[in-house]
Amino acid sequence: MKNFCFYDFLFFFINFISFFSFFYLLKFLNFFRKILFFLNESKKEVSKIIWPSLIESIQITFVVLCLSFSISFFIYILDKILSYFIYFIINLRL
Numbered sequence: 845m846k847n848f849c850f851y852d853f854l855f856f857f858i859n860f861i862s863f864f865s866f867f868y869l870l871k872f873l874n875f876f877r878k879i880l881f882f883l884n885e886s887k888k889e890v891s892k893i894i895w896p897s898l899i900e901s902i903q904i905t906f907v908v909l910c911l912s913f914s915i916s917f918f919i920y921i922l923d924k925i926l927s928y929f930i931y932f933i934i935n936l937r938l
Contacts (some may be wrong), residue, residue: 896904
């Protein structure tokens with residue numbers, strides 16, 4: 845029966861590490877391949893998009909801004925009316 849020395853252990857350890865390093869490398873390459881596939885598919889999908897023109901973008905922006913201001917003004921008025929109503933209820937003396 846052979847006695848194991850430090851060099852045998854070192855040899856075993858290096859082989860063990862290299863074996864799993866190889867699988868880790870394959871896993872990393874597979875991950876890299878998936879990233880490249882995703883980027884390629886994304887590029888294809890972006891090329892299918894019909895982008896709006898400058899005029900359409902300006903018009904849509906204007907509509908969004910007008911709606912935002914009008915809704916915020918409506919909420920402001922509603923808040924003032926309700927706060928006045930609550931203030932009136934709280935300060936009501938019976």
